[in-house]
Amino acid sequence: MKKYTFTEKKDTRSGFGAGMHELGQKNPNVVALCADLVGSLKLEPFIKENPERFVQCGISEANMISVSAGLTIGGKIPFATTFANFATGRVYDQIRQSVAYSGKNVKICASHAGLTLGEDGATHQILEDIGMMKMLPGMTVINPCDYNQTKAATIAIADYDGPVYLRFGRPVIPIFTDADQVFEIGKAWMVNEGTDVSIFATGHMVWEAIQAGEQLEAEGISAEIINIHTIKPLDEEAILKSIAKTRCAVTAEEHNRIGGLGDSVAQVIVKNDLVPQEYVAVNDSFGESGTPAQLMEKYGLTAADIVAAAKRAIAKKK
Amino acid sequence: MHDPYHDRDSGSLIQLYYAPIKNNNREMEIEQLEKVAAQVRRDIVRMVHGCQSGHPGGSLGCTDLLVALYFERMKLKEEDGKPVFDMDGKGEDLFFLSNGHISPLLYSVLARKGYFPVPELATFRKLNSRLQGHPTPHEHLEGIRIASGSLGQGMSVAIGAALSKKLNKDDSLVYVLMGDGEQQEGQVWEAAMFAPHHKVDNLIAIIDLNGQQIDGPTAKVMDNRDLGAKYEAFGWEVMEVEEGNDMAAVVKALYEAKSKAGHAKPIMILLHTGMGYGVDFMMGSHKWHGVAPNDEQLAAALAQLEESMGDY
Numbered sequence: 001m002k003k004y005t006f007t008e009k010k011d012t013r014s015g016f017g018a019g020m021h022e023l024g025q026k027n028p029n030v031v032a033l034c035a036d037l038v039g040s041l042k043l044e045p046f047i048k049e050n051p052e053r054f055v056q057c058g059i060s061e062a063n064m065i066s067v068s069a070g071l072t073i074g075g076k077i078p079f080a081t082t083f084a085n086f087a088t089g090r091v092y093d094q095i096r097q098s099v100a101y102s103g104k105n106v107k108i109c110a111s112h113a114g115l116t117l118g119e120d121g122a123t124h125q126i127l128e129d130i131g132m133m134k135m136l137p138g139m140t141v142i143n144p145c146d147y148n149q150t151k152a153a154t155i156a157i158a159d160y161d162g163p164v165y166l167r168f169g170r171p172v173i174p175i176f177t178d179a180d181q182v183f184e185i186g187k188a189w190m191v192n193e194g195t196d197v198s199i200f201a202t203g204h205m206v207w208e209a210i211q212a213g214e215q216l217e218a219e220g221i222s223a224e225i226i227n228i229h230t231i232k233p234l235d236e237e238a239i240l241k242s243i244a245k246t247r248c249a250v251t252a253e254e255h256n257r258i259g260g261l262g263d264s265v266a267q268v269i270v271k272n273d274l275v276p277q278e279y280v281a282v283n284d285s286f287g288e289s290g291t292p293a294q295l296m297e298k299y300g301l302t303a304a305d306i307v308a309a310a311k312r313a314i315a316k317k318k
Numbered sequence: 319m320h321d322p323y324h325d326r327d328s329g330s331l332i333q334l335y336y337a338p339i340k341n342n343n344r345e346m347e348i349e350q351l352e353k354v355a356a357q358v359r360r361d362i363v364r365m366v367h368g369c370q371s372g373h374p375g376g377s378l379g380c381t382d383l384l385v386a387l388y389f390e391r392m393k394l395k396e397e398d399g400k401p402v403f404d405m406d407g408k409g410e411d412l413f414f415l416s417n418g419h420i421s422p423l424l425y426s427v428l429a430r431k432g433y434f435p436v437p438e439l440a441t442f443r444k445l446n447s448r449l450q451g452h453p454t455p456h457e458h459l460e461g462i463r464i465a466s467g468s469l470g471q472g473m474s475v476a477i478g479a480a481l482s483k484k485l486n487k488d489d490s491l492v493y494v495l496m497g498d499g500e501q502q503e504g505q506v507w508e509a510a511m512f513a514p515h516h517k518v519d520n521l522i523a524i525i526d527l528n529g530q531q532i533d534g535p536t537a538k539v540m541d542n543r544d545l546g547a548k549y550e551a552f553g554w555e556v557m558e559v560e561e562g563n564d565m566a567a568v569v570k571a572l573y574e575a576k577s578k579a580g581h582a583k584p585i586m587i588l589l590h591t592g593m594g595y596g597v598d599f600m601m602g603s604h605k606w607h608g609v610a611p612n613d614e615q616l617a618a619a620l621a622q623l624e625e626s627m628g629d630y
Contacts, residue, residue: 066505098475102454
């Protein structure tokens with residue numbers, strides 16, 4: 001098992017803020033919009049240097065999404081930012097009509113995704129956003145794994161012409177990817193090569209998968225770990241190549257088991273190469289208040305859950 | 319802001335209709351616009367009849383406005399007298415239709431203006447057409463920059479386009495048309511709050527006050543009450559035009575609106591129109607909001623409208 005260490009823990013939303021700061025300096029067409037959550041989205045450095053390219057929308061997310069669509073007319077690249085819940089479910093129709101169907105170059109950038117925003121509870125913990133966004137024709141869906149990758153993804157999507165949903169979060173998590181990485185949309189990242197089971201993880205579940213990989217190794221099981229940072233378009237080739245070798249799969253995501261990464265991987269498996277698959281995901285429920293660690297444990301999103309799922313998948317192999 | 323009366327390039331098609339108010343042959347110019355409007359109204363009833371679906375009422379009511387905008391008032395990119403479409407629309411005035419169901423009107427005006435071939439109007443709402451039931455850039459129809467149909471989003475889009483113009487130091491204007499029933503959508507009021515706060519003064523919004531919506535009179539379904547007072551309270555420059563189907567009054571109002579641009583406030587025109595205007599049996603009733611005429615009704619409608627530019 002390849003050794004991954006970290007010196008620092010940081011929130012992925014700060015990676016987004018750092019990416020925006022850099023974009024502000026290098027791309028004059030980038031415009032940031034926010035619905036009264038500037039501090040939470042870490043936009044201060046961008047706003048300080050580019051006040052004329054920041055649009056405060058107030059608590060009016062529907063307006064923010066459609067204003068963003070309008071800004072693209074004239075060549076601007078709007079980054080519409082708020083919490084994942086208000087960036088997707090609350091404004092699904094605006095995204096559908098003004099952004100996706102209209103083919104507008106809007107970047108919907110969502111913090112506080114999943115359970116791990118913690119104490120605010122289920123009203124703010126969206127677990128359906130990946131599903132909603134990936135169902136929209138033409139929408140790219142990205143869920144990076146740590147601070148550095150979120151920063152790199154933020155910078156990369158500005159150069160891609162089309163609607164993007166970029167998902168990140170609030171909890172501090174280990175930084176284990178390179179600071180100078182180049183983010184390639186739609187290209188899965190091989191975290192660790194293995195032979196017994198393929199673990200396809202997204203977001204900060206990639207770190208949990210690495211922990212799981214180490215535990216499995218201690219028990220003599222070789223896990224291949226692949227970071228699916230782009231859920232759509234999905235790197236089917238990487239998935240098929242991996243399961244051809246391991247003959248079983250585990251998917252891990254901080255999302256409802258219905259409609260997320262697991263279902264996307266299952267479609268690839270069912271269509272091309274039948275192998276057993278186990279899901280690590282929230283079991284079709286809402287979240288609740290608690291600390292991020294407590295919630296991850298209660299809702300079955302820890303390294304131990306991935307280890308158990310890997311063993312179940314391996315046991316089902318023919 | 320530039321002088322509203324002297325901002326036109328000398329385009330050839332437009333010259334025919336361009337009516338500087340200072341010019342004393344304006345009567346004649348208005349007459350020309352009215353001829354275009356009659357043809358557009360013919361197109362509308364024929365398109366809706368052709369596919370036996372669509373929304374003639376609001377389309378007929380807003381015909382004078384859209385003809386005045388596209389044939390007289392908007393500064394549009396043109397080459398050899400023909401409009402040239404590009405998505406970014408830099409340096410030209412933009413129009414957004416928020417109440418997308420009056421698409422027959424927009425399609426007819428765009429085609430008659432020269433954005434796409436007039437015969438294509440015959441494909442309206444049919445399979446494989448670029449003229450979808452509600453407008454969309456998805457089908458790459460020249461002149462369409464955003465999808466609309468789900469109501470309440472167009473003013474926000476127009477605000478975004480207006481902000482884009484400001485960032486680009488582009489002093490042309492953005493127009494948006496909404497329905498009065500559409501004012502019941504919450505997002506409209508998010509946008510209503512936003513535009514004055516951010517001093518979006520290159521935006522001219524128009525509400526089609528025809529007093530009708532699908533389920534009946536707007537006052538009965540969900541009363542808007544005093545829309546003018548509402549927009550004024552939000553910080554808009556509000557104008558009210560009683561004769562929204564009088565071409566001269568519409569043109570004059572659009573000149574006046576433009577003269578108010580650039581003064582730190584967005585501009586709102588409350589335009590009183592008659593639903594179904596121009597076809598006597600369709601006028602003033604919500605019944606023709608979304609109903610197509612039969613053969614007999616089509617003939618009766620066409621008998622009232624001059625074929626001034628040739629039917630497709």
